[in-house]
Amino acid sequence: MKISSLKDLDAVKESVLKKLVPLDTPSIRVGLATCGISVGGNLVYEEFKKQIKEKNLNISLSKTGCIGFCKEEPLVNITIPKRGILILHKIEPEDVNGILETIINNKENFDKVLCRINTWDHIINGIIDYGNGFKDIPLWNELNFFKGQKKIVLRNAGIINPEDIEEYIAVGGYKSLYKSLKEMSPQEIINEIKDSGLRGRGGAGFPTSLKWERAYTEKNSKKYVICNADEGDPGAYMNRNEMESDPHSIIEGMIIGGYTIGASEGVIYIRAEYPLAVERLQKAIEEAKFYSLLGGNILGSDFNFDISIVKGAGAFVCGEETALIASIEGKSGRPKPRPPYPAQKGLWNKPTNINNVETWTNIPVIISKTGKWFSNIGTINNTGTKVFSLVGKVNNVGLVEVELGTPIEKIIYDIGQGAADNKDVKAIQVGGPSGGCIPSNLFNTSVDYNSLTKLGAIMGSGGMVVMDQDTCMVDVSHFFLDFTMDESCGKCVPCRKGLKTMFEILEKIISGNGEEQDLIILEELANTVKKTSLCGLGQTAPNPILTTLKYFKDEYQSHISQKICPAKICKNFIEYTIDTNKCTGCTVCAKQCPVHVIDGSKNKPHFINQQQCIKCGTCLAVCRFNAVSKIPKNKV
Amino acid sequence: METNLLDNIILKYQNPSGKVLSILEEVQEKQGYLSRESLIYISKNIKVPLTQIYSIATFYSFFNLKPVGTNIISVCMGTACHVKGAAEILNNLEYLLDVKEDEITSDGKFLLTTQDKNFSLNVARCFGCCSMAPVVRINEKIYGHMTINTLPKILKEYGWIKK
Numbered sequence: 001m002k003i004s005s006l007k008d009l010d011a012v013k014e015s016v017l018k019k020l021v022p023l024d025t026p027s028i029r030v031g032l033a034t035c036g037i038s039v040g041g042n043l044v045y046e047e048f049k050k051q052i053k054e055k056n057l058n059i060s061l062s063k064t065g066c067i068g069f070c071k072e073e074p075l076v077n078i079t080i081p082k083r084g085i086l087i088l089h090k091i092e093p094e095d096v097n098g099i100l101e102t103i104i105n106n107k108e109n110f111d112k113v114l115c116r117i118n119t120w121d122h123i124i125n126g127i128i129d130y131g132n133g134f135k136d137i138p139l140w141n142e143l144n145f146f147k148g149q150k151k152i153v154l155r156n157a158g159i160i161n162p163e164d165i166e167e168y169i170a171v172g173g174y175k176s177l178y179k180s181l182k183e184m185s186p187q188e189i190i191n192e193i194k195d196s197g198l199r200g201r202g203g204a205g206f207p208t209s210l211k212w213e214r215a216y217t218e219k220n221s222k223k224y225v226i227c228n229a230d231e232g233d234p235g236a237y238m239n240r241n242e243m244e245s246d247p248h249s250i251i252e253g254m255i256i257g258g259y260t261i262g263a264s265e266g267v268i269y270i271r272a273e274y275p276l277a278v279e280r281l282q283k284a285i286e287e288a289k290f291y292s293l294l295g296g297n298i299l300g301s302d303f304n305f306d307i308s309i310v311k312g313a314g315a316f317v318c319g320e321e322t323a324l325i326a327s328i329e330g331k332s333g334r335p336k337p338r339p340p341y342p343a344q345k346g347l348w349n350k351p352t353n354i355n356n357v358e359t360w361t362n363i364p365v366i367i368s369k370t371g372k373w374f375s376n377i378g379t380i381n382n383t384g385t386k387v388f389s390l391v392g393k394v395n396n397v398g399l400v401e402v403e404l405g406t407p408i409e410k411i412i413y414d415i416g417q418g419a420a421d422n423k424d425v426k427a428i429q430v431g432g433p434s435g436g437c438i439p440s441n442l443f444n445t446s447v448d449y450n451s452l453t454k455l456g457a458i459m460g461s462g463g464m465v466v467m468d469q470d471t472c473m474v475d476v477s478h479f480f481l482d483f484t485m486d487e488s489c490g491k492c493v494p495c496r497k498g499l500k501t502m503f504e505i506l507e508k509i510i511s512g513n514g515e516e517q518d519l520i521i522l523e524e525l526a527n528t529v530k531k532t533s534l535c536g537l538g539q540t541a542p543n544p545i546l547t548t549l550k551y552f553k554d555e556y557q558s559h560i561s562q563k564i565c566p567a568k569i570c571k572n573f574i575e576y577t578i579d580t581n582k583c584t585g586c587t588v589c590a591k592q593c594p595v596h597v598i599d600g601s602k603n604k605p606h607f608i609n610q611q612q613c614i615k616c617g618t619c620l621a622v623c624r625f626n627a628v629s630k631i632p633k634n635k636v
Numbered sequence: 637m638e639t640n641l642l643d644n645i646i647l648k649y650q651n652p653s654g655k656v657l658s659i660l661e662e663v664q665e666k667q668g669y670l671s672r673e674s675l676i677y678i679s680k681n682i683k684v685p686l687t688q689i690y691s692i693a694t695f696y697s698f699f700n701l702k703p704v705g706t707n708i709i710s711v712c713m714g715t716a717c718h719v720k721g722a723a724e725i726l727n728n729l730e731y732l733l734d735v736k737e738d739e740i741t742s743d744g745k746f747l748l749t750t751q752d753k754n755f756s757l758n759v760a761r762c763f764g765c766c767s768m769a770p771v772v773r774i775n776e777k778i779y780g781h782m783t784i785n786t787l788p789k790i791l792k793e794y795g796w797i798k799k
Contacts, residue, residue: 034764034765034778035764035765035767037778038765038768038771038777038778038779038780039768039780070767070768071767073767233762234712234714234715234717234761234762235714235715235716235762235766236762236764236766237762237766237767240764241764267653267654269654272661273760273762273764274764308651308653308654310653311658311661312657312696312698313657313660313692314696315695315697316761327657328654328657330654330655330656330657330684330688330692331688331692332691332692332696333695347653348652389766389767391715391766391767392716392766392769393719393720397766397767398767432715463715463766465715465716465719465766467719471719476718476719479718483713489695594728595731614727614731616724616727616784617724617784618728621783621784621785622784622785
């Protein structure tokens, strides 16, 4: 079916709106992004499918993406005509029968109810009314987790079916593409983006309009646009969810970008670790082609644009734009010095515009709602929202979208509800291996590009890992250096050798041989690597070290002078012991010990042979009598 | 790998953008690793020097140059997994499978295969399942909220026998 006019788009919209807002048939949607699937969401889906078929029920079943509250998964949305959507949480296949019975009997007493949705702002098409029942259930935005969030990027995630282009159209999808192609010139689009103040969501925060303008003004018959979906920061998965839950918003953004700069080809470079995102994007591309929204003569115009997908192969440095381009060209992903910028000489030496996944998803919103509307969200110079993956030792783990300028404390304590297991939050790590650790006494800082950089961290792509008192900051630095050292492409000396040397100093400290002067050398070296490396990887890799040295120097010092790891993480500073008063001699630890170094006969207290213990922690994990404990080692 | 299968894969990727990576990825997907013969054949047929192909195969961590075990276990070493004890999980797996880190191969890749070739163990950077940290992937399946206690039980599903 070809869509070539606004009338066609509206016709699809009207006819499929009833899929989202059913008039008489109840509908069930199971949250099936990678996170939902791995906690059993697919089993729940299959069980619904089986029972609906067996019982021959008039209930529709479909998939949806992830609404972001990962802690509560698997999530199931139940839409009852005129009453609205109920979100059920932690659903298992055993719950399916009860849910179906409740629906069939037209009752409302569902178990495991998390919240209700009566209306939802899909932004582009505005608010959709799903019904006004279930008044006894809390509204979704009355929950701590959602209160204070603002969903623009995740406007459709967890509500619509990501594998159905019609549902995307029903919530206003591809309307912005129509407006761009039929009513706006490239320069007008660039001006609109300029008004919005949108900055690159990949982490560096470069103004998107400037990038576009540079590529637009280049004279060349062949140009490219690229979507950087190589979300390499460990601890960050916003982009994965954006691709899995609302793939068309990215594709629509890219087509608008292609039209604006004059490109006929787009490439999505996505990491191989995200097979489901690849599958959904591939499907979305095919569907968009079927409707003439992608390919030749888009929307009946003379604009042609195609998108292909290239899978990465596990190299963190390929998130850097010049390395990413090299990788697409079939080379090792090693960065090149800039200028020339990709906007001048990018893929195959042609003008190329690269943006991050989240940047692309914002484009249709800006076109539809105007740049001025967008610029009113967030703060001056830091407009719009940002999605963070709030993970680690926090109560409410999940994807959190907030206006830029929101204080860190609001994200950690209000939305995240503080540290898990009644512990205290010690710090957060933002920006992945390029970012830094921020101590809890600075949590009044607002989350925006400038404030975070001032603290020595960076905004980064949106990873926010919460750490409590059981996290050792020296170990965290060691972890990140191990990562960046391993991922350094080896091209420039400061990064290749500098990171290695810094890593060796940290190894020395955590093995108990650290000296006071090591910290001075570490800091000096970190600053040198930062100033002299070729690309973003090396320039930012010292950030975790520099910020922990700045805010947690006492932890380094206790490793060096007292030979103590305060968090009891570093293996050379701890040992496991068995309390002979508590040990019942049940033999479980001796049986489970992978190196067989626990001695003792049945019903008699057991002992750990310290010389051979590998400190894996198995005994502590398996003991049912609290007899095993982790204590500081006396001598190193 | 048979040459007609390689030909079919090569034919699939005509667009120069992403061509080499995509071919190598699909060959590895089918074969489990990239054999010397396959690399030479690909190089000749797509007219890319073998040195460049070899450079790619060794640069990207996804590629294996040696045969792998039947089941591939990847321990996520992302930040969220790390702070929730991924190192202990990896350490335990090494002992349970009786493979040790000092066996890292000459091509610099971390891939440890058990003697009976039933398991290969490696580490991954992040599966984007940070909300379920720590995470382990076995073949295509992701296991969240891993603990030392649950490891043996899961391994048994894949034919692991306790020594």
